[in-house]
Amino acid sequence: MTRGMRHFNVVVLGAGGVGKSALTVRFVQDVFLETYDPTIEEAYRRILDVDGVKASLEVLDTAGAEQFTALKEFYIKSGQGFVLVFSLTQEASLREVNNLRQQIYRVKGGDITVPIVVVGTKLDLVAEREVSRSTIQSLVARWGIPFYETSAKRNWHISDVFQGLVKQMLTRHPDD
Numbered sequence: 691m692t693r694g695m696r697h698f699n700v701v702v703l704g705a706g707g708v709g710k711s712a713l714t715v716r717f718v719q720d721v722f723l724e725t726y727d728p729t730i731e732e733a734y735r736r737i738l739d740v741d742g743v744k745a746s747l748e749v750l751d752t753a754g755a756e757q758f759t760a761l762k763e764f765y766i767k768s769g770q771g772f773v774l775v776f777s778l779t780q781e782a783s784l785r786e787v788n789n790l791r792q793q794i795y796r797v798k799g800g801d802i803t804v805p806i807v808v809v810g811t812k813l814d815l816v817a818e819r820e821v822s823r824s825t826i827q828s829l830v831a832r833w834g835i836p837f838y839e840t841s842a843k844r845n846w847h848i849s850d851v852f853q854g855l856v857k858q859m860l861t862r863h864p865d866d
């Protein structure tokens with residue numbers, strides 16, 4: 691039996707400058723964005739094969755306008771899966787991930803099974819790293835959320851992020 695294409699809305703959230711656009715564009719177009727307008731918000735589409743299931747992902751790369759709470763709530767309501775992004779080179783950006791995580795659970799009515807992955811970007815900038823692996827690993831273990839360290843520049847572990855998220859979404863929404 692051939693299974694039909696599954697469609698999922700994915701929302702990429704995180705502080706400004708952490709590499710949300712670079713991550714998204716590396717995933718959908720396989721190029722590295724050296725510079726990108728930080729105010730551009732764009733939805734992209736890519737089909738991903740996960741364990742023999744074809745998933746059509748609409749990936750919304752958000753861009754800061756969601757500081758307006760109503761808009762952020764709208765994104766969270768419409769999203770079925772979330773990529774929470776911080777930069778390994780900027781410890782402060784990790785706090786925003788925790789805020790977003792709590793907002794998602796709040797908007798989703800306390801549903802702790804909502805698919806989320808946490809991503810630490812700029813893994814290639816070794817000398818500038820501020821967040822140790824043990825710090826982030828103990829946090830995500832407490833949160834119960836999968837974590838990926840990536841580099842959009844070097845194309846390290848980018849597709850793992852979306853594969854991992856799709857697996858969660860397929861478990862959460864087995865056949866709708």
Ligand code: GDP
Nearest residue numbers: 706707708709710711712723724812841842843
């Ligand atoms: P956004 O505001 O979260 O969308 O951040 P951007 O994707 O625009 O990235 C901000 C800056 O960080 C840009 O200059 C990117 O080229 C750079 N950047 C993003 N990801 C990486 C990465 O993996 N490695 C390196 N070295 N730079 C990155």
Ligand code: MG
Nearest residue numbers: 710711728753
């Ligand atoms: Mg951006």
